[in-house]
Amino acid sequence: MIVSRFMAYSLQHKNIFSSTTSISAIKTIYYSPVNSFHLKSSTNQKAVTKSEQSGSDRQIQVSFGEKVKENTKSAWYLSVIIGGVAVTGLMFYAIFRELFSSKSPNSVYARASDYCINDPRVINILGEPIKAYGEETRRGRRGHVMHSIYEKDGAKHIRMKFYLQGSRKKATAHLEMKENANGKWIYRYLFIQTDDILKSVTVLEDNRDVEV
Amino acid sequence: MEEYAREPCPWRIVDDCGGAFTMGAIGGAVFQSIKGFRNAPSGMNKRLLGSMMAIKQRSPIIAGNFAIWGGMFSTIDCTLVHFRKKEDPWNSIISGAATGGILAARNGVPAMAGSAIIGGVLLALIEGVGILFTRLSAEQFKPPQLVVDDPSQLGPPQGNPS
Numbered sequence: 001m002i003v004s005r006f007m008a009y010s011l012q013h014k015n016i017f018s019s020t021t022s023i024s025a026i027k028t029i030y031y032s033p034v035n036s037f038h039l040k041s042s043t044n045q046k047a048v049t050k051s052e053q054s055g056s057d058r059q060i061q062v063s064f065g066e067k068v069k070e071n072t073k074s075a076w077y078l079s080v081i082i083g084g085v086a087v088t089g090l091m092f093y094a095i096f097r098e099l100f101s102s103k104s105p106n107s108v109y110a111r112a113s114d115y116c117i118n119d120p121r122v123i124n125i126l127g128e129p130i131k132a133y134g135e136e137t138r139r140g141r142r143g144h145v146m147h148s149i150y151e152k153d154g155a156k157h158i159r160m161k162f163y164l165q166g167s168r169k170k171a172t173a174h175l176e177m178k179e180n181a182n183g184k185w186i187y188r189y190l191f192i193q194t195d196d197i198l199k200s201v202t203v204l205e206d207n208r209d210v211e212v
Numbered sequence: 213m214e215e216y217a218r219e220p221c222p223w224r225i226v227d228d229c230g231g232a233f234t235m236g237a238i239g240g241a242v243f244q245s246i247k248g249f250r251n252a253p254s255g256m257n258k259r260l261l262g263s264m265m266a267i268k269q270r271s272p273i274i275a276g277n278f279a280i281w282g283g284m285f286s287t288i289d290c291t292l293v294h295f296r297k298k299e300d301p302w303n304s305i306i307s308g309a310a311t312g313g314i315l316a317a318r319n320g321v322p323a324m325a326g327s328a329i330i331g332g333v334l335l336a337l338i339e340g341v342g343i344l345f346t347r348l349s350a351e352q353f354k355p356p357q358l359v360v361d362d363p364s365q366l367g368p369p370q371g372n373p374s
């Protein structure tokens with residue numbers, strides 16, 4: 001809606017500009033009393049009257065109502081611009097927090113998947129090369145990873161699930177991390193479970209008995 | 213079940229290309245109909261005719277441009293998936309920037325840099341919207357009492373193996 005409004009606005013202006021430039025040559029003829037009748041009957045009379053209205057050589061009286069209208073219009077445009085900037089800022093905030101904070105789900109996923117891919121036990125089970133991916137959307141994107149952040153006993157926990165695929169087998173990796181006193185994520189556990197019939201579990205990290 | 217287990221990657225390119233073409237065709241038709249309507253000479257019939265002409269002339273071009281963008285984007289995305297061995301938001305941001313850069317390659321290096329930045333920022337915004345949406349929906353559908361038991365596959369704690 002905003003785009004079409006803006007386009008309409010600019011088109012109107014384009015019309016006015018083009019009509020003023022084309023008319024300015026014959027403007028003098030129009031104002032002379034002899035030829036005025038002749039020109040008024042010509043086809044672009046509409047354009048001539050328009051250019052006369054927006055003539056710059058004459059001071060236009062602006063009423064109070066006009067001023068209010070104009071200010072309301074510019075206030076509305078300003079609010080649209082501010083709204084747009086705010087929404088853009090929100091999106092940038094979300095993406096920057098996701099990509100550049102070391103505590104975001106995305107960086108947890110990045111570290112955990114690097115860990116799994118380079119771990120000799122995982123390589124032994126799944127076979128090289130291993131790749132990691134998240135939940136598949138309808139459009140074939142697998143960039144987003146399923147996770148949930150919750151609080152338990154006053155400490156933040158994050159639980160996550162992602163998938164690994166090697167040359168021989170596929171597996172699902174589950175992990176849970178806990179925020180320690182310094183505000184860093186520490187593994188509670190990290191294990192992979194193969195997606196074949198055996199469903200064998202390989203535990204990579206298990207700190208559950210240490211912390212309690 | 214095998215249908216879902218299939219790799220999305222090489223096939224996704226065709227998918228995205230067609231999707232982008234459709235999107236460009238529909239969006240271009242709407243946009244060009246308004247533009248043609250406004251640019252036509254006065255009279256309702258002439259305006260409708262002008263809008264039809266504009267749609268016929270311009271919207272296939274727009275659709276084609278969209279399709280090139282979508283196909284290129286998806287190709288680079290899949291290449292990155294293959295080489296980075298990981299699928300995350302970085303993939304689509306990098307491939308958006310690369311697509312913008314490559315498709316402006318004939319306009320010189322400054323134009324390439326400009327469109328690469330625009331492409332990257334655009335895709336970053338789209339990813340940001342996706343992240344916001346997943347977060348919002350996760351908040352909405354969060355059960356009041358979360359199950360926080362450890363997974364049964366893990367068994368009792370046995371000390372850290374590594």
